[in-house]
Amino acid sequence: MFTETWRRRWGLKQAPFAHEDADRDPLLDRVDSWAVHRSYERLLGSDGEPASAVIFGERGSGKSALRRSVVRGLNASGKSFTVEITDVDPWLEIFQSRRGNNESGPRNFGDLNRVDLIDLMLSAGLMRLSEVLGKDPQRLNKLGASERAELILLVAAYHVDLEGDREERVRSLLAARCGRLWLLVRGGLGLVGTTMCLAPLLQLQGWWPLKSSIVLSIAVVGAVLLGSLVMHAVWRSVLARHMARRIIRSMSITRPDRALLHKALVTLPRSSAPQFLRGAESAEEGRYRLLRRVIQLVRRMEWSGLVLLVDRIDESTLLEARADSMGSFIDPVLEHKLLQLDGFGLKLFLPVELTPMVRGAGPDRLRRMRLDKAALVDEIRWSGQELLELADRRLAAASNGPSASVGDLLSDDLDLIEMRDALHGLGTPRMAFAFLRDLFEDHARELPDDLPRDSPEWCVGRASFERQRAAWSDRARVLRRMLRRTSVDCGVPGS
Numbered sequence: 001m002f003t004e005t006w007r008r009r010w011g012l013k014q015a016p017f018a019h020e021d022a023d024r025d026p027l028l029d030r031v032d033s034w035a036v037h038r039s040y041e042r043l044l045g046s047d048g049e050p051a052s053a054v055i056f057g058e059r060g061s062g063k064s065a066l067r068r069s070v071v072r073g074l075n076a077s078g079k080s081f082t083v084e085i086t087d088v089d090p091w092l093e094i095f096q097s098r099r100g101n102n103e104s105g106p107r108n109f110g111d112l113n114r115v116d117l118i119d120l121m122l123s124a125g126l127m128r129l130s131e132v133l134g135k136d137p138q139r140l141n142k143l144g145a146s147e148r149a150e151l152i153l154l155v156a157a158y159h160v161d162l163e164g165d166r167e168e169r170v171r172s173l174l175a176a177r178c179g180r181l182w183l184l185v186r187g188g189l190g191l192v193g194t195t196m197c198l199a200p201l202l203q204l205q206g207w208w209p210l211k212s213s214i215v216l217s218i219a220v221v222g223a224v225l226l227g228s229l230v231m232h233a234v235w236r237s238v239l240a241r242h243m244a245r246r247i248i249r250s251m252s253i254t255r256p257d258r259a260l261l262h263k264a265l266v267t268l269p270r271s272s273a274p275q276f277l278r279g280a281e282s283a284e285e286g287r288y289r290l291l292r293r294v295i296q297l298v299r300r301m302e303w304s305g306l307v308l309l310v311d312r313i314d315e316s317t318l319l320e321a322r323a324d325s326m327g328s329f330i331d332p333v334l335e336h337k338l339l340q341l342d343g344f345g346l347k348l349f350l351p352v353e354l355t356p357m358v359r360g361a362g363p364d365r366l367r368r369m370r371l372d373k374a375a376l377v378d379e380i381r382w383s384g385q386e387l388l389e390l391a392d393r394r395l396a397a398a399s400n401g402p403s404a405s406v407g408d409l410l411s412d413d414l415d416l417i418e419m420r421d422a423l424h425g426l427g428t429p430r431m432a433f434a435f436l437r438d439l440f441e442d443h444a445r446e447l448p449d450d451l452p453r454d455s456p457e458w459c460v461g462r463a464s465f466e467r468q469r470a471a472w473s474d475r476a477r478v479l480r481r482m483l484r485r486t487s488v489d490c491g492v493p494g495s
Contacts, residue, residue, distance in 0.1 A: 001451065006444035009458055010409065016398040017391070017437035020430050022064035023086065030397035033069040033076075035390065037062055042375045043347065044073045050080050050305035050345030054334070054371055056355045057380030058480075059314065060430025063349040066380070067311045070347065074307055080345065081303040083128045085310045088329070090162055091120045092318045095253045109318070109325050114332040116253040118287040121308055121346075122294060123158040123254045129298070130155045130169045139301040140173075149268040151297050154290075156264035157247050157256050170260055174267055190229060196222025240265035250283070288337070295343040305343035314351040323353045330354060336370035352379055384424025387432045388416075391423070394433075409440070411459040422469045426476050435472040442468060 007015065019025040034040045043066070045051035057063045067084070074082045092109065095116065129151075133140050140148055152173045159166045196218050244261045298306050319325040330350060333339075334357065339346055355378060358371060388406060396403035407416045423432045443464040451457055 001444050001447040001449050003441050003444045005449065006440065006447065006458070009453065010404045011400045011402065012395070012398045012404075013400045014398040015437070016394040017433040017440075020060070020434060022062070022068055025065070027394055027397045028065055028068055029072065031069075031390075031393050033073045035393050036069040037066050037380065038386070039375075039377050039380070040066065040069055040073070043070050043377075045345065045375075050307045050343060051375065052339040052345050053347045053375035053377070054339075054358075055347070055349050055377040055380065056352050056358075057349070057377070058352040058428065060428040061352075061380040061382070062429045063380060064311055065429065067309050067347070067349050071309065079304040080307045081125075081129070081132075081298045081301075081305070083125045083306070083308045085120075085124050085308065086312045087316075088120070088310075088313055089316050089318055090160060091123065091253045092316065094160070094255045096318070098252050098255070110328045112253075112328060112332065113284075114335070114338070115283045115287050117329075117332050118284075118291055118338075119158070119251055119253050122154070122287075122291060123160055125294060125306055125308060126155050126158045127160065127162075130159060130173065134169060134172060142301050143297065147297060147300060150293070153264050153268055154294065156261050157251075158254055159256075160254055161257065166257060167260055170264060174264060189225065193222045193225035193229065197226060236266050237262075288341075291341065291344065295341075299343060305345065307345040307347065309347045309349065311349040314353075321351070321353075326351065327354055327357060331357065334369045334371075336368060336373070339374050340370070355379065382424075382427060382429065382432075384420040384422075387423040387426075387429060388420050390429060391432065391436060406436070409460055410465075411456060411461045413462045414460065414465055418465070422465075422472075425473060431472065431476050431479070435468060438472070439464060439468040 003015075007013075014027065016027065019027065022028060028036075039055070043053045043055070055063060055066065064086075071082055071084060074080050095109070095112065099111065140151075143151065152170070155173060156170045159170065161167075240262050243265050244256075244258055247261065248256055248258065295306050313319060313326050313329060314321045316326075319329060330348065333346065333348070338344075358369070358376070358378065361369065392403075392405045395405060406419060410416065410419065422435070426432045426435055439460060443460045446464070447457060
């Protein structure tokens, strides 16, 4: 029997356990957000105010599913502006190339500092903001003229051209900021100046019956006006080039487009220049001030603050799942000042290999992190009962009508307690779901196509269960051993 036939018998319109990757799982949005993990409400925060969190878990433990559920909850409330970072490689590639090393490998990532990582956060946040404003430009109108100009210039400086849409987004924001009025004013002044310069010619044609001295004076004033317009344009262009060079030199992990940034600096008022171009403070303090400014702009557009979720750093091809490289990447942001920044919620979904950064931290480091003030999940763990209930909810999400539970799919000779114990031994949703998928597919393959609908053979028997439990117990041990080997622990910073 084909598995599809077996699923139809139980009213399942989709395969409930076919998707191991949470970001490609179509059923996840139909499972209640709070049912994904018991830490969901704690990670979501309260009163709609952004809050930071640090979550550790092994691969397949449900970090990405939990992240998606938290994002869904935040978006449902509509209070916070939410940004997800699930691929850090584009920024790391820029960091490598700007440091003069195009070779793959993690050795240079120890040079990453807090300034670079705040730049990465600003880049991801402003790129997402430009996307949202492109769909909802009315939010831009909630800002004052100088605030709009500042935001647009920040987008031009921090937008990384991942999808080839940078120029389109920046130009559309510039058009929304400037509109036609400023173009008409400049064009009008240019037309007036040109007309005044042509006054002598117009007099010769008999159109201006004025004295020659008056006509000459008008022409001189027109020439001065046109010269002023030209000189102002040249001065703005030179100044914009200088400012663009300063902005680009100050960044290591983003790569602004020089021509696009120059256009924004020429078009927008000088007062909108990013705050990191002014003041004698340190680069880090400048970035904190810039991040606070972006949060203020987000709040002015009627969000409660900025929430940024970072996940899948163990899948980075450049960090190579090395504990030392991932630790060097994350270590600078584990700081109380950043994690408790007003209006900012940084939620880090981290591989379990990095837990020594917290468990082995000394007193000074713990005081710097103050994770007791952030929601901390030191390791995502699952009981067999939780995995069983989660499997039931996925069956409900995949059903056409009234849903079957896992217990309904088991024959009388198979105790549900045994199923719960088997899931507990596997330990993670990824392996539990893969086990259930193989169990049901293996059982369906042994059934005849003409099986009567009321036959008890539709239910999974003990023989299939024991066969798959033995296979998956061995497989789980091998997979965990391989993960320990591939995660080369060369020392976690601060441990």
